Amino acid sequence: MLFALHLLGRAPEPVPWPARWLRWPDFRLPADRAEAAQALREVWGGAAGERVEVACGGGRGRTGTALACLAVLDGVPAAEAVAYVRARYDPRAVETPWQRRYVRGFGTAQPPASR
Template identity: 70%
Template sequence: MDSWDTTLDGVLQLPSGRLVRGRSLRRPLPSGLQPTFALYLLGHQPPSVAWENRWIRWPDFWLPTDRVKAADALHEAWVRAEVERVEIACTGGKGRTGTALACLAVLDGVPQHLAVDYVRLHYSPRAVETPWQRRFVTRFLID
């Protein structure tokens, strides 16, 4: 299976080499390859898409409403990213998406206290928008 192009905007390469695309649902779907699996982080049901996906109920600027289900979905995305094109998306593509990407970085071996900085360096300087999103990442896999 073809992988994401690492030169495209929004593609994060984790230390293991796994690639995950983060994006804003406000913007049109990028041209080129489509995801084979996606996580949509929204306070409401996402629109229908042609690829397999999971929805995490996650209100804007906040945290997932069910942290156990969110952790399970993030773990699934991390596992699938080894061999599939995985996309993580929310409305703006920064706060919730950045938080989820930082959690994937933790799953990939980045220490919790460094994961937000990793995602801000390799994905977007504006990733992870609130103090509680940052705390969610630093406590991910501990709670």
């Protein structure tokens, strides 16, 4: 099964598989950080047994930020998560200073959930 998490400023077009929309405007942070943490935990937990899609409009800023947060949930130190995603996904992932700060804070404010 496939599950999608769409990180967009407005509701996406429907897809034929289970999906969740997280309101996250371009170049910014999630509109609701508690909802974002919950959604990312769901994606992280679901990735152990199913395919997951994490996507924004361009695939770098919001997607890179979400991937860095997922890396933190998986044990990568928050201070290293942006570099980790840039080395393995896209060298320009996590585009803004506030997105980088969000990832660093995600590690301290969001204790990892168990799978």
